[in-house]
């Protein structure tokens with residue numbers, strides 16, 4: 001692996017270490033590109049304190065941005081460090097999010113749709129939901145997100161945990177994969193999920209993605225500095241891509257947020 005675009009920091013409240021710790025480890029294991037993509041702040045301006053505690057606060061974004069940029073300068077010529085965020089698409093709050101990211105000159109977003117609607121009182125997609133409506137809403141909302149063409153890739157697109165009817169799963173996921181294909185958005189095979197035996201990567205998903213001609217990319221989703229590299233799990237992720245006929249990107253063309 002020469003590039004990883006999915007790296008968190010302590011700011012989200014459930015990861016360890018700052019960007020300097022991740023950069024040190026990334027350089028040590030030979031990465032050429034390290035993309036920081038901590039969970040984006042979201043300005044839930046109308047509900048304030050109900051903000052779920054899994055992301056930095058809006059007022060913490062400038063410090064994150066400056067700190068990653070300083071580090072990028074420090075490593076110039078040795079390793080490229082990029083300033084990104086992992087963001088959900090919440091229609092009501094998305095315009096304000098874009099403003100905030102542009103103001104802070106954030107270089108890229110990856111899509112990670114952990115919750116539906118506008119997050120408030122909405123289901124976490126990684127819990128098992130046999131209700132077809134949850135699957136359908138996940139696909140519809142993620143499709144809308146992809147159509148903005150603002151996301152550089154789709155992180156763990158198979159986060160949706162649907163133990164229900166296989167035919168329904170296939171029909172919906174095929175739609176999602178086509179939307180990713182139409183918008184030329186790479187799909188991430190998530191190394192964290194694979195290492196921890198989460199519901200993703202979901203083999204059913206990747207079979208369909210392979211049939212639909214999607215392009216994939218590996219993402220470490222590192223929440224601890226040591227996990228910017230995980231050769232054993234990376235090998236399994238590459239095998240997953242291989243057996244499903246998915247071409248793997250080694251580096252990414254970033255999409256401008258502006």
Ligand SMILES: [Zn+2]
Pocket residue numbers: 008012014039223
């Ligand atoms: Zn996280």
Ligand SMILES: [Zn+2]
Pocket residue numbers: 006008086112155221
């Ligand atoms: Zn993540």
